[in-house]
Amino acid sequence: xxxxxxxxxxxxxxxxxxxxxxxxxxxxxxxxxxxxxxxxxxxxxxxxxxxxxxxxxxxxxxxxxxxxxxxxxxxxxxxxxxxxxxxxxxxxxxxxxxxxxxxxxxxxxxxx
Amino acid sequence: xxxxxxxxxxxxxxxxxxxxxxxxxxxxxxxxxxxxxxxxxxxxxxxxxxxxxxxxxxxxxxxxxxxxxxxxxxxxxxxxxxxxxxxxxxxxxxxxxxxxxxxxxxxxxxxxxxxx
Numbered sequence: 001x002x003x004x005x006x007x008x009x010x011x012x013x014x015x016x017x018x019x020x021x022x023x024x025x026x027x028x029x030x031x032x033x034x035x036x037x038x039x040x041x042x043x044x045x046x047x048x049x050x051x052x053x054x055x056x057x058x059x060x061x062x063x064x065x066x067x068x069x070x071x072x073x074x075x076x077x078x079x080x081x082x083x084x085x086x087x088x089x090x091x092x093x094x095x096x097x098x099x100x101x102x103x104x105x106x107x108x109x110x111x112x
Numbered sequence: 113x114x115x116x117x118x119x120x121x122x123x124x125x126x127x128x129x130x131x132x133x134x135x136x137x138x139x140x141x142x143x144x145x146x147x148x149x150x151x152x153x154x155x156x157x158x159x160x161x162x163x164x165x166x167x168x169x170x171x172x173x174x175x176x177x178x179x180x181x182x183x184x185x186x187x188x189x190x191x192x193x194x195x196x197x198x199x200x201x202x203x204x205x206x207x208x209x210x211x212x213x214x215x216x217x218x219x220x221x222x223x224x225x226x227x228x
Contacts (some may be wrong), residue, residue, distance in 0.1 A: 004155070034216060034217070036219070041203075041224065042221055042222060043116075043205050043219045043221035044156075044205065044207075044219035046216045046218065046219075049216040089155075089156070091156075098144060098209070098217075099146075099158055100146075100158065100207075100217065101158075102155040102156045102157075104153070104154060104155045105155070
């Protein structure tokens with residue numbers, strides 16, 4: 001059974017700092033990996049989708065990497081801003097399936 | 113971009129009543145939609161996969177007679193929580209992917225259900 005773990009559970013940083021969020025998964029037979037952002041009481045906003053054949057994806061100040069063999073992904077946020085404060089969720093698509101398995105998320109607070 | 117609309121955004125109901133939640137894909141067709149549940153400080157857990165024109169597929173431990181899913185068209189899936197109890201209070205989120213291809217899943221804004 002696939003398990004997704006995100007570390008740390010919570011992170012508080014000053015504005016402008018670069019930071020890394022970690023995600024690990026137990027079964028490397030994944031199809032894709034996706035990072036989401038969730039604001040309090042809201043749904044999910046897709047940030048980056050990394051296909052299994054890719055090693056990283058970039059969008060603006062965000063960069064996500066994927067190492068299937070070690071079962072790890074990282075989300076790098078450059079020059080953090082207070083508006084980045086949210087919970088960041090990592091999720092993996094099981095091979096041959098459209099089902100997403102989510103981690104519990106990392107709650108990020110960027111202090112002005 | 114693709115938008116998934118979920119309604120209502122929040123609902124309070126009395127124990128024993130039923131509540132219907134709608135999930136619509138506004139500008140794309142979705143053969144398959146997914147329903148998730150999220151308890152406080154927990155992961156989103158997949159409840160069921162909703163298939164247009166056929167029966168939903170439920171995950172282990174999810175009661176199909178309690179959580180009725182109907183996917184009557186390519187743009188609408190509904191989740192009905194029947195005979196709701198306080199332990200059903202949770203955040204319910206639907207998602208959908210455009211039919212065909214490997215596009216990412218798009219999520220609705222969720223429905224906060226509180227059963228009193």
